[in-house]
Amino acid sequence: MTTIRDIAKIAGVSISTVSLALNDSSRVSAKTLQKIEQAIHETGYKVDPVASSLKSGSSKLIGVVAGDVANPFFGRLLNQIQSCAIEKGHLVIVSASRGVALHEGQILDFLAGQRVAGILLSPHGKDQEFIDHINRLRMPTVLFDHKVEGLETDFVGSDNILASAMLTEHLIRLGHKRIALLAGEEGLYSADQRTEGFYKTMQSAGIDVDKSLVFDAKYDGDLAYAETMRLLTRAQPPSAIVAANNVMALGALQAIQDLGFKCPDDISLTCIDDVPWSDVIQPKLTMAVQPIEEIGKLASDMLFERIAAPNRKIEPRTAITTPKLVIGNSCARPKEV
Known part of the structure; x- marks a missing residue:
């Protein structure tokens, strides 16, 4: 079996240089790196991930934990994270907590047991016990999408208040006043911000919010379907709906069509957020789209910076990206206007 010693001998360099090249190629000259890569190619040498993790105290694995990985938003985000990880010589382990804080804690403990190099986390836990749990892990951790107040970690997200405000303002300009909101789970950072953006925009326009038109649909498509059914069959239905994410929007659209409405x-x-096949779904939805690839790259870059310098003191950083309003053909002036 080929060893790192054999690679060093063939390449004409020291064992420590080969080790450095395998762990951080940026610290090795291009000429030396080429010799080492040629030796690896000739011998078919493979790094033993278990031995490597035992020696360094961490592996080349990155843990990514999200609530619902079936959501298209997270699918695209994970693709970006994986691309960044591969460039750095890491492999991604993806886990879904299904929004359950207890499951989240169990997954984090498992990842710590696997000696992952770092964790990218979209958290649903938010109490002090959860914060203490994260701090006890003592490993590089970057939060994305959902922020936990009081937890001193890096965070990358989007301007959620602006996202819902843009959609609400667009409907108000068309003349809508009875606007319903299918909100995300109350208490979650992104959900609370999106609800806040909706309320602030309505109030700024001098429109009283009918709280009976605001539902906590928990970012769930089935709940959004059921709530939309109730909304549209009441005596005074809304003239427009803002869905706080893409999954709920598809549930609402299905309910609209099943009831025979247009x-x-x-x-x-x-x-x-964008929806799968948004260009072929009719009507094409008007959306506030988050820059998913930018979020994924920013979060990955922050994590790998911490992994590369474990002893360097880096103050917690926050990066907020800007959503873009994409006008479709799913909005019109209300009939009474």
Whole structure:
């Protein structure tokens, strides 16, 4: 079996230089790196990940934990994270907590047991016990999408208040006043911000929010479907709906169609985040789209910077990206206007 000693002998360099090249190629000259890569190619040498992790105290694995990895938002985000990880010589382990804080803690403990180099986390836990749990892990951790107040870690997200404000303002400009909100889970950072953006925009326009039109649909498509069914069959239905994410928007659109209503003729619909096949779904939804690839790259860069310098003191950083309003044909002036 080929060893690192054999690679060093063939390449004409020291064992420590080979080790450095395998762990951080940026610290090795291009000429030396080429010799080492040629020796590896000739011998078919493979790094033993278990031995490497035992020796260094961490592996080449990166843990990514999200609530619902079936959500298209997270699918695209994970693709970006994986691309960044591969460039750095790391492999990604993806886990879904399904929004359950207890499961989240169990997954984090498992990842710590696997000696992952770092963790990218979209957290649902938010109490002091959860904060203490994260701190006890003592490993590089970057939060994305959801922030936990009081937890001193890096965070990358989007301007959620702006996202819902843009959609709400768009509907108000069309003349809508009875606007329903399918909100995310109350208490979650992104959900609370999106609800805040909705309320602030309505109030700034001098429109009283009918709280009976605001539902905590928990970012769930089935709940959004059920709530939309109730909304559209009440005596005074809304003329428009803001869905706080793409999954709920698809649930709402399904309910609209199942009831025999037309969007936007009978009711307008908007949402935060793009939806799969958005160009072929009719009507094409008006959306506030987050820059997913940018979020994934920023979070990955922050994590790998901490992994590369474990002893360097880096103050917690926050990066907030800007969503973009994409106008579709799912909105029209209300019938009474």
